[in-house]
Amino acid sequence: MKKKLLFLLLVFSSIVYGQQITLSKKAEISVLTVDRGPSLYENFGHSAFRIKDPNNGLDVTYGYGEFDFDAPNFYLKFARGKLNYLLSKDDFSRFYQVYEYYNRTVKEQVLNLSQNEKQKLYNYLITNYKPENRAYLYEFFFDNCATRIKDVAIIATNNSIEFNNPKIFRAKTFRSLIYDNVDKNSWGSLGIDVALGSVIDREATPEEHMFLPENIYKFFEVATKKDGSKLVKKSNPIFTKRPSKASNSLFSSPLFILGIIAIIILFITYKDFKKSIRTLWLDITLFAFTGLIGVFILLLWFATDHTGTHQNYNLLWAFALNILMIGQLKKKKVKTWFIKYLKFLIIMLCLMTLHWVIGVQVFAIGLIPLLIALTVRYLFLIKIYTNLP
Numbered sequence: 001m002k003k004k005l006l007f008l009l010l011v012f013s014s015i016v017y018g019q020q021i022t023l024s025k026k027a028e029i030s031v032l033t034v035d036r037g038p039s040l041y042e043n044f045g046h047s048a049f050r051i052k053d054p055n056n057g058l059d060v061t062y063g064y065g066e067f068d069f070d071a072p073n074f075y076l077k078f079a080r081g082k083l084n085y086l087l088s089k090d091d092f093s094r095f096y097q098v099y100e101y102y103n104r105t106v107k108e109q110v111l112n113l114s115q116n117e118k119q120k121l122y123n124y125l126i127t128n129y130k131p132e133n134r135a136y137l138y139e140f141f142f143d144n145c146a147t148r149i150k151d152v153a154i155i156a157t158n159n160s161i162e163f164n165n166p167k168i169f170r171a172k173t174f175r176s177l178i179y180d181n182v183d184k185n186s187w188g189s190l191g192i193d194v195a196l197g198s199v200i201d202r203e204a205t206p207e208e209h210m211f212l213p214e215n216i217y218k219f220f221e222v223a224t225k226k227d228g229s230k231l232v233k234k235s236n237p238i239f240t241k242r243p244s245k246a247s248n249s250l251f252s253s254p255l256f257i258l259g260i261i262a263i264i265i266l267f268i269t270y271k272d273f274k275k276s277i278r279t280l281w282l283d284i285t286l287f288a289f290t291g292l293i294g295v296f297i298l299l300l301w302f303a304t305d306h307t308g309t310h311q312n313y314n315l316l317w318a319f320a321l322n323i324l325m326i327g328q329l330k331k332k333k334v335k336t337w338f339i340k341y342l343k344f345l346i347i348m349l350c351l352m353t354l355h356w357v358i359g360v361q362v363f364a365i366g367l368i369p370l371l372i373a374l375t376v377r378y379l380f381l382i383k384i385y386t387n388l389p
Contacts, residue, residue, distance in 0.1 A: 254366025
């Protein structure tokens, strides 16, 4: 009897849970914008919807930023651009507690929606939250937790939203928009600048600026509906970040660390020049490192679905063929073509500088000392191989 009662209770609960709630006139739908966090994947903030209806005892959030670390081949799918993100649902109280604990500012914008628009948006989220609909193929610039907020709002209002440029709006490239959230002289920025190609150095359209949650907030703040009314009825901070000490250190930055490595390379090269010798382990290390980075860049370009990794001219310094030249480095006397290959590497570094100067692609500032050291080392190798009997 107890088992039957338990079964009936579960069935009844699932039926009640699955029923469509009709929102009352007191219901409010808001967009929540969470400020950036300390980790790289948190550096760009987060966006979510809040559905609040006191008459129905409802106060929940829906966000498109959840992913499952336990998914099969998680890291491989992430690297290949085939990772599915999920629509998440939380009680607002839990949502608030999480970001209060991690000390991240949360701002709310209550949307000016008609009763039909509120219901349509809520129904859309409920349908989208079903197991068969929750997953979507994440794309950093064009389909993420922020762009989905914009898209759902547009659907709910029957495409009646007109996005205006904020007062302080300034046209920027995708890379510049990233720099607004990530310090240029950081390891996260270095990784982004090495992995992403020249395609993100084009100017983003105003609407494309909204791939960032903070820009969703700015554009929604001044957006209007076709009837002339404002999209946002009221804005208010829900939680304001507590003051904290900055933890970034110049001595752990890429520019400092790679600068030290570059000085070591230049010092060894100077000693080799004075003694007319060659430090073999250094050359093998440099060719293996630049070659492997080049292979990695090629894989990101041609073997993944990431749109931002195409046309990556970091290949001009991280030349994949370097990995195949290690055999030549081990020989006491190299082939004549290898000297020409070294000259070709110098030309490639010059082309990279030209690409940087004319704005084809912006490269990581942390690489500057390493690129100088590579140029000097290649010139030294050309000299010493040319003078061999």
